[in-house]
Amino acid sequence: MAEEEVADTEQAVQPEQLSIVATAIDGIHVLNVAGEIDHHTGDTLSQALNFSGTPRPRVVVDLRQVAFMDSSGINIFIAAHRALSEAGGWLRLASPTGAVLRTLQLVGLDTLIDCHETLDTH
Secondary structure, eight states: OHHHHHHHHHHHOOOOOEEEEEEEETTEEEEEEEEEESTTTHHHHHHHTOOTTOSSOEEEEEEEEEEEEOHHHHHHHHHHHHHHHHTTOEEEEEOOOHHHHHHHHHHTHHHHSEEESSSOOO
16 A cells, blocks of 8 residues: 555656747847756757757857756756857856756856856846
8 A cells, every 4th residue: 555655646746847938139049948957857958959950059048047957957058068069059058046056066067168147248
């Protein structure tokens, strides 16, 4: 009976959702991300960062509404950075806050990928 209770509890647990709103401003793709970036939501982010076939893609990911990011997010951003760089483009991260900023700094991702405090770089 205890096993059934655990199974029911596991089914009741829903992973946090990740929403991404994509816009383009002056040829720069801006992805406004909200939610948590982890192994449950990573595919959504990977798909949004796929700009294969786009010449010299320039992408900014707005992280101000991301409350949590684990190593899945780190790996996704590294892969996207490499892919976009190889295509002659770039990836920028904007507005990371709290735990997300700390994660970026701990693994040194902020030294590999340009990180900005806000979307406004003026």
